[in-house]
Amino acid sequence: MTVDGLVKRYVIDTSAIGDLEGISPSTSxxxxxxxxxxxxxxxxxxxxxxxLVCVSAAKTEFERRCAHAYKRLRPLWSTFFxxxxxxxxxxxxxxxxxxxxxxxxxxxxxxxxDKADWYLVALARLEGRTVVTNEKHRRDRTPNNRNGxxxxxxxxxxxxxxxxxxxxxxxxxxxxxxx
Amino acid sequence: MPRTKNTxxxxxxxxxxxxxxxxxxxxxxxASLKVPLETLQAWEGGTEGFGITYLRRIATAxxxxxxxxxxxxAPPLPRxxxxxxxxxxxxxxxxxxxxxxxxxxxxxQAIATELLASDPGLLPTPPLPEKELTDSAQEFxxxxxxQLGISIETQLGWANANFAFNAWRARLQMLxxxxxxxxxxxxxxxxxxxxxxxxxxxxxxxxxEVDQAKVFTLLHEYGHLxxxxxxxxxxxxxxxxEHWCNEFSSALLVPQDxxxxxxPGWVTSTDTVRDLAWRFKVSRHVIAIRLKGLxxxxxxxxxxxxxxxxxxxxxxxxxxxxxxxxxxxxxxxFVPRPQELVRISEVGYAYAQLILTALDRALISPTDxxxxxxxxxxxxxxxxxxxxxMIGRYA
Numbered sequence: 001m002t003v004d005g006l007v008k009r010y011v012i013d014t015s016a017i018g019d020l021e022g023i024s025p026s027t028s029x030x031x032x033x034x035x036x037x038x039x040x041x042x043x044x045x046x047x048x049x050x051x052l053v054c055v056s057a058a059k060t061e062f063e064r065r066c067a068h069a070y071k072r073l074r075p076l077w078s079t080f081f082x083x084x085x086x087x088x089x090x091x092x093x094x095x096x097x098x099x100x101x102x103x104x105x106x107x108x109x110x111x112x113x114d115k116a117d118w119y120l121v122a123l124a125r126l127e128g129r130t131v132v133t134n135e136k137h138r139r140d141r142t143p144n145n146r147n148g149x150x151x152x153x154x155x156x157x158x159x160x161x162x163x164x165x166x167x168x169x170x171x172x173x174x175x176x177x178x179x
Numbered sequence: 180m181p182r183t184k185n186t187x188x189x190x191x192x193x194x195x196x197x198x199x200x201x202x203x204x205x206x207x208x209x210a211s212l213k214v215p216l217e218t219l220q221a222w223e224g225g226t227e228g229f230g231i232t233y234l235r236r237i238a239t240a241x242x243x244x245x246x247x248x249x250x251x252x253a254p255p256l257p258r259x260x261x262x263x264x265x266x267x268x269x270x271x272x273x274x275x276x277x278x279x280x281x282x283x284x285x286x287x288q289a290i291a292t293e294l295l296a297s298d299p300g301l302l303p304t305p306p307l308p309e310k311e312l313t314d315s316a317q318e319f320x321x322x323x324x325x326q327l328g329i330s331i332e333t334q335l336g337w338a339n340a341n342f343a344f345n346a347w348r349a350r351l352q353m354l355x356x357x358x359x360x361x362x363x364x365x366x367x368x369x370x371x372x373x374x375x376x377x378x379x380x381x382x383x384x385x386x387x388e389v390d391q392a393k394v395f396t397l398l399h400e401y402g403h404l405x406x407x408x409x410x411x412x413x414x415x416x417x418x419x420x421e422h423w424c425n426e427f428s429s430a431l432l433v434p435q436d437x438x439x440x441x442x443p444g445w446v447t448s449t450d451t452v453r454d455l456a457w458r459f460k461v462s463r464h465v466i467a468i469r470l471k472g473l474x475x476x477x478x479x480x481x482x483x484x485x486x487x488x489x490x491x492x493x494x495x496x497x498x499x500x501x502x503x504x505x506x507x508x509x510x511x512x513f514v515p516r517p518q519e520l521v522r523i524s525e526v527g528y529a530y531a532q533l534i535l536t537a538l539d540r541a542l543i544s545p546t547d548x549x550x551x552x553x554x555x556x557x558x559x560x561x562x563x564x565x566x567x568x569m570i571g572r573y574a
Contacts, residue, residue: 015546023556024545057245064555065546086231089249090188097251106246107254108286110553111279114244135544144297145542 008172010052011082011123013133013151014061014116016165017069027134029165039169040072041178047076052132055088055123056081058116082123091122098157101149117151124160131155131162186228189248195223196253197241202278211240242279257285260371273367280361284373284383287530290551291357291379294537301540302533304355307380310405316423319405320430327351331437335458340390343460347397349569352529356404357381358397360525370396374407391462398428433459433469446476449483519562522554528569535563 020039022028030036046052054062059081062070073080082088095118096103102118109115117135124131137152155162169175198208209219212233221227229237238245260281273281295301308326310319327350337343348358356379363385369392373381382400384393402424441455449463452470456463463484470476523531531552538548538559549556 015544018546018556027545065549067555084231084245086185086187089231089234089245092246093188093249093251096246096249103250103254104289106244106250107257108282108289109244109247110283111239111242111244114246118246118249142541147293147297 007051009050009127009129010046010132010168011120011127011129012052012054012165013120013131013135014054014058014065015134016132016168017062017066019134019165021066021069023065029169035175038177039174042172042174042176044073044076045178046172047073047080050079052080053082053123053129054080055116055119056084057114057119060113061116084119087126088119088122091126092118095121095125095154095158099149099154101147102154117154121151121154121158121160124155124162125158129161131160132165132168133162134165185230187231187234187249189229189234190251190253191223191225192253193248193250194237196256197237197243197248198223200256200278200282201241201275202273203241203275208240212236242275242282257282260373274364277363277367280363280383281371283361284359284371284381287357287359287526288373288375288379288381291530291533292377294533294542295379297542298537298540301536301542302355302379302529303353304379307354307356307407308405310402312406312419312423316402316426317430317435319402320427321434323401323405323427324431324434327354327431331434334432334460337460340394340460344390344393344397345569345572347394348527351382351397351401352527355379355529356401357530358527359383359530360386360393360527362386369393370400372400372403372407374404380404389462391456391460391465395428395432395461395465398431399424402427429465429469429472432461433465435469435473438466438469439473439475442470442473442475444475446470447480449480449487452476452480452484517558517561518554519558519565522552522558523562523565523569526552528566531562531566532570535559535566 018024019027019029020036022031022036030039043052059070062073096106102115105115106118120131120133123129131151133151135150135152137150137156138146141150152162154160163171198205203211205219205223206216209216212219213236214233218227222229234245234248238248241248291302295304308319308323327347329346329350334343337346351358359381361383363383365385365387368385369388370382370384372383382397382404384396384400388396403420405427406420406423438455438459441458443451446452452463452466455466455470459466464481467476467481467484471478471481534543534548534551537543538545543551545556545559548559552559552562554562
């Protein structure tokens with residue numbers, strides 16, 4: 001729960017929530033509904049304590065990709081989705097400067113579809129949080145799928161801590177009943 | 180740009196890039212943003228900054244995500260398709276809708292090209308034919324017709340122009356050409372093609388056109404791709420290129436021998452032209468020009484058709500899907516088409532198939548697939564089923 005005496009705080013990606021929700025059977029975290037419910041309960045506690053947040057740029061992604069989670073978190077939206085700020089934008093600029101792949105992405109992405117990835121890494125850097133994602137690090141990808149940057153690749157480049165969702169569950173005992 | 184705690188860190192050069200990449204003048208941009216021209220010029224000159232509210236407003240007006248405005252440096256302006264360029268070599272000034280369509284098409288081309296670099300087996304990519312203006316467009320038209328494998332009997336037997344468009348489109352996609360359908364201003368263009376050595380060739384047709392026109396545009400743009408093998412450039416006489424592509428498209432769609440056999444001698448009646456156009460599933464204009472070329476009709480026939488267009492809107496008889504939907508909305512009978520069907524008709528089955536195969540082969544995640552297809556996760560399976568059905572029906 002703590003690192004160097006400080007409470008660990010996280011910023012979570014939609015890929016992690018999507019896997020908890022079992023959006024894609026091949027990458028689903030668990031098929032056990034009770035376990036999923038226990039994890040959700042603990043995540044909600046973390047959100048209430050400001051230990052787990054997301055970025056407002058992910059709101060549309062949440063709605064499109066994890067509709068159930070999006071509705072479930074409705075009472076916690078104001079705490080969960082961090083509002084954009086000028087310091088956050090400045091960090092997004094720093095993040096984009098570290099990845100030409102993400103810059104190309106920014107040029108190609110449609111209007112009103114800001115990629116949450118840029119903001120997640122920026123927020124983690126700004127607030128000293130750890131990114132929770134299920135996007136795969138380059139070393140964990142198949143050889144013919146190592147083009148481009150995923151969240152962990154850019155985190156490593158920028159000295160931002162990150163972890164896969166399964167590691168968060170284990171380290172934070174999220175599959176135990178909420179206290 | 181001078182930074183204060185209330186100004187966003189947008190680089191002046193990036194702001195200029197975002198405006199120019201949409202083809203907007205400073206005057207138009209300022210009007211769209213509802214700010215004085217001097218204010219926009221100060222932002223672009225880096226002498227003044229702006230806050231979050233204007234950042235959002237600019238992103239909306241320039242059709243960009245906010246992240247694109249936060250880039251550390253301005254990228255080069257996107258390349259405009261060569262066949263858009265004017266004869267004089269002047270920069271084109273298109274509507275925002277058309278510029279966004281070009282950008283979307285370039286995005287799809289880039290995604291497909293990158294995926295194919297990882298796994299060339301995702302899409303058949305036989306080399307495109309390489310032609311020059313000195314080659315006969317007529318002969319090439321007949322040759323390509325055989326390559327596409329559509330007999331004249333098959334073409335004449337198609338139920339309507341919509342089926343014809345989908346069938347020709349499917350054939351081109353089998354040759355590894357991505358065929359997209361995008362909304363663009365009719366005044367801007369009927370379609371365009373994207374060619375770059377090493378990149379997947381792309382044809383885009385305007386959804387605001389009727390199917391007969393889309394069929395012709397499709398093959399016309401395929402002609403551009405064939406010519407692009409040796410590179411279209413500004414110095415080349417663009418009129419000749421357009422003429423060559425029209426010749427090619429006409430020869431392929433309306434072979435001379437077949438037209439000669441079906442037309443009753445000397446043709447002066449626009450009714451006869453309409454009947455022939457219906458049989459070939461092309462526009463009356465194409466038939467009139469072909470008949471004149473065969474020495475079977477006077478020049479006046481084409482003028483008569485144009486005159487009819489002025490006094491009677493033939494588009495009423497062959498409406499676009501958009502027009503039909505508008506009417507249904509007015510009559511309260513509109514049932515929206517399923518999202519997966521809308522997406523396939525926009526990006527084409529070949530691109531959809533490419534993304535689905537990349538997903539099957541674990542080259543991309545389901546999240547990527549949804550992003551690349553601009554579709555919700557629950558629609559991926561229905562989309563895959565539709566794609567399979569479409570391949571069986573047209574290809």
